[in-house]
Amino acid sequence: MTERDVYRLPRERLGALVARLERDYRVLGPAPRGDTYAWEELRPGDPVSLDYPTTMLPLRALLAPQREVLFTFRRGDDGEVAFDPPADERPLALLGVHGCDLTGLRVLRAFHDSGTRDRLVTNRLDRAFIVGLACWVPCLGEAFCRDMGSLDNEIPADLYAWDIGDVLLVKVLTNRGRDVLTEVTPMEAATAEEVVTLRRRLRVRLEAFPQHLKFAPERLPIALEAAEGDLLWDANADRCLSCGRCNLVCPTCTCFDVTDASPLDGRTGVRVRTWTGCQVTGFSRVAGGHDFRPGRAQQLRYRIFRKGKYMPERYGMVGCTGCGRCPHHCPTRISIREIFRQVGGTA
Amino acid sequence: MVQNRMIPEPCRIYEAMQQTPREVHFVVEAPKREPFRPEPGQFVMISIPGIGEAPISLAALPGEGAAEGTFEMLIRRAGRLTNLITRLKPGDTMYVRGPFGRRVTWEKFEGSNLILIAGGLGLAPLRPFVQRSLLHRELFRRIDILVGARAPEEILFKEDLASWSARRDDVRVLVSVDAARSTWSGRIGVITTLFDEIDADVEDAYAFICGPPVMYRHCLRKLLGMGLYENHLWMTLERRMKCGIGLCGNCQMNGLYVCQEGPLFSYREVRHLKEAV
Numbered sequence: 001m002t003e004r005d006v007y008r009l010p011r012e013r014l015g016a017l018v019a020r021l022e023r024d025y026r027v028l029g030p031a032p033r034g035d036t037y038a039w040e041e042l043r044p045g046d047p048v049s050l051d052y053p054t055t056m057l058p059l060r061a062l063l064a065p066q067r068e069v070l071f072t073f074r075r076g077d078d079g080e081v082a083f084d085p086p087a088d089e090r091p092l093a094l095l096g097v098h099g100c101d102l103t104g105l106r107v108l109r110a111f112h113d114s115g116t117r118d119r120l121v122t123n124r125l126d127r128a129f130i131v132g133l134a135c136w137v138p139c140l141g142e143a144f145c146r147d148m149g150s151l152d153n154e155i156p157a158d159l160y161a162w163d164i165g166d167v168l169l170v171k172v173l174t175n176r177g178r179d180v181l182t183e184v185t186p187m188e189a190a191t192a193e194e195v196v197t198l199r200r201r202l203r204v205r206l207e208a209f210p211q212h213l214k215f216a217p218e219r220l221p222i223a224l225e226a227a228e229g230d231l232l233w234d235a236n237a238d239r240c241l242s243c244g245r246c247n248l249v250c251p252t253c254t255c256f257d258v259t260d261a262s263p264l265d266g267r268t269g270v271r272v273r274t275w276t277g278c279q280v281t282g283f284s285r286v287a288g289g290h291d292f293r294p295g296r297a298q299q300l301r302y303r304i305f306r307k308g309k310y311m312p313e314r315y316g317m318v319g320c321t322g323c324g325r326c327p328h329h330c331p332t333r334i335s336i337r338e339i340f341r342q343v344g345g346t347a
Numbered sequence: 348m349v350q351n352r353m354i355p356e357p358c359r360i361y362e363a364m365q366q367t368p369r370e371v372h373f374v375v376e377a378p379k380r381e382p383f384r385p386e387p388g389q390f391v392m393i394s395i396p397g398i399g400e401a402p403i404s405l406a407a408l409p410g411e412g413a414a415e416g417t418f419e420m421l422i423r424r425a426g427r428l429t430n431l432i433t434r435l436k437p438g439d440t441m442y443v444r445g446p447f448g449r450r451v452t453w454e455k456f457e458g459s460n461l462i463l464i465a466g467g468l469g470l471a472p473l474r475p476f477v478q479r480s481l482l483h484r485e486l487f488r489r490i491d492i493l494v495g496a497r498a499p500e501e502i503l504f505k506e507d508l509a510s511w512s513a514r515r516d517d518v519r520v521l522v523s524v525d526a527a528r529s530t531w532s533g534r535i536g537v538i539t540t541l542f543d544e545i546d547a548d549v550e551d552a553y554a555f556i557c558g559p560p561v562m563y564r565h566c567l568r569k570l571l572g573m574g575l576y577e578n579h580l581w582m583t584l585e586r587r588m589k590c591g592i593g594l595c596g597n598c599q600m601n602g603l604y605v606c607q608e609g610p611l612f613s614y615r616e617v618r619h620l621k622e623a624v
């Protein structure tokens with residue numbers, strides 16, 4: 001790493017950072033919820049806890065919500081319908097985003113930049129203020145973020161923080177990041193001792209994050225292509241319940257369903273999109289009942305191919321961040337990491 | 348401001364003609380927000396706010412088969428939305444977005460023989476191909492139109508078939524039904540049995556196939572066996588579609604988005620894809 005543009009943020013100044021961001025943004029940070037964590041709104045004065053493993057839902061839940069109104073409509077007395085796009089929202093500030101979730105946002109951006117830009121999503125992405133946070137230990141046993149290049153990823157953060165104890169070392173990555181940091185700290189450079197501590201912790205970290213794959217993720221498209229007819233898909237599909245949880249928790253899934261909701265009078269209503277996914281039965285079924293991807297093996301292969309082959313080929317970024325959520329939440333522990341490992345082999 | 352591309356536009360229904368008990372032929376005012384200049388093989392998303400939205404093929408293009416400023420569709424009752432849409436009457440409004448899908452321009456087809464193949468409802472998306480080729484008849488050599496239906500009473504666009512058949516010397520129309528009672532004097536058999544009657548020079552022929560999913564493999568197999576080039580075989584593929592603009596993901600076929608890269612594809616473009624046909 002380079003120590004240029006790395007500044008000290010004493011832990012007790014975190015509150016000042018929240019207060020500063022709150023002026024322009026809706027500030028969110030990780031908070032315990034049940035036996036997991038979720039992104040919740042932070043108010044000035046709220047305790048800021050940056051020490052969290054991971055959230056169950058990926059960050060896209062805030063940028064492309066699970067249920068989102070596309071427009072509202074009103075039917076006038078003449079029967080004509082008028083449409084209103086959703087109202088503007090406060091931009092988001094996200095505090096303490098881990099490398100895998102930063103990668104997830106990068107993939108989301110690549111997805112929209114390569115095709116139709118979904119303004120509802122890209123507006124949120126453009127305006128969001130993002131504070132990244134380095135991980136020291138894997139949050140989930142199933143994580144393989146190091147293999148997928150997410151562990152060190154700092155993009156698209158405005159500020160990126162290493163928590164080394166009493167003080168956070170904060171790297172400035174954008175101009176608006178600098179502006180905000182300048183307002184909450186005197187912009188003191190990290191001391192030599194702090195830099196040494198940081199370097200040591202980064203070295204030690206490599207042991208905490210062992211490598212799982214014996215090949216570089218860039219090779220995934222070729223490795224998968226060669227494995228298209230493998231029995232591996234059947235072997236995993238034998239355990240799959242088609243519950244779709246893997247789609248739900250994935251930071252790079254983007255598929256949605258569209259439905260209308262209207263009170264009984266039919267005069268007003270909304271068209272909404274809700275998350276759906278390729279592992280849900282019926283996802284690729286058309287009128288007449290034909291399913292273009294029948295069978296769990298095909299559906300499972302499709303999901304893995306989309307992440308490891310179609311997305312890199314189409315958007316220039318592998319669609320798996322290595323966050324470990326899908327194997328962790330899968331009721332039968334089907335693991336994309338194990339599938340990648342088996343498909344990629346030892347050379 | 349960039350338009351929210353999910354918001355539809357009201358379009359007046361000019362005509363609604365019941366073709367069979369479950370299919371209605373609509374003539375509709377074309378959307379005006381942006382120039383509406385579709386190519387054969389494209390589709391629109393139609394909706395009734397409060398009910399839902401569905402992809403429907405263009406069955407006639409403005410200024411070609413349909414009058415300027417209008418377009419046509421054939422809609423089959425298949426569920427909640429289409430059951431309601433097919434009850435709409437002239438003067439009513441439907442809500443439209445589009446056109447969507449790939450624009451395939453026609454220069455490459457000029458000077459060739461055309462084999463136009465439709466099974467069932469596939470005649471709706473195929474109709475603009477027929478209309479375009481008849482409108483510029485001098486640009487093509489032989490034109491064969493092959494139509495299959497399950498039963499005589501399910502044959503669609505009968506008036507069109509009659510008027511195309513009437514152009515005896517420059518177009519050949521062959522119709523076959525899978526099964527029929529004795530009153531039917533036409534051909535009986537699956538659509539591929541009609542292929543034996545094609546005598547166009549296959550080296551120089553383009554085929555266009557629109558039909559139900561099961562039809563493609565049979566047709567492709569036969570046409571390839573007859574010697575057509577793989578990049579001369581064109582087909583429109585149907586997938587579940589919820590946006591039409593490459594966002595919702597429902598239409599993905601391996602790494603392709605059918606709503607954008609299709610629904611019109613050549614066999615050569617998709618032959619390596621396990622999920623294509």
Ligand SMILES: Cc1cc2nc3c(=O)[nH]c(=O)nc-3n(C[C@H](O)[C@H](O)[C@H](O)COP(=O)(O)OP(=O)(O)OC[C@H]3O[C@@H](n4cnc5c(N)ncnc54)[C@H](O)[C@@H]3O)c2cc1C
Pocket residue numbers: 285286287288289390399400401402403404405420421422423424425426427428429430468471472584585586587588589610
């Ligand atoms: C490119 C394209 C062109 C089409 N052209 C025509 C046409 O010209 N004429 C015509 O009658 N039909 C056409 N269809 C089929 C038509 O879109 C479906 O019949 C319609 O979506 C059913 O909607 P519904 O609300 O009435 O039925 P639903 O009650 O929603 O569902 C009935 C059935 O349709 C399936 N379905 C639901 N939504 C979709 C969807 N968005 N896309 C595909 N299947 C879906 C469901 O799985 C179910 O099996 C086309 C489909 C596509 C993809």
Ligand code: SF4
Pocket residue numbers: 239240241242243244245246247279326329330331332333334
């Ligand atoms: S979470 Fe596991 S069981 Fe559920 S659909 Fe995904 S792979 Fe199948």
Ligand code: FES
Pocket residue numbers: 587588589590591592593594595596597598599604605606607
């Ligand atoms: S229909 Fe939504 S992505 Fe193709």
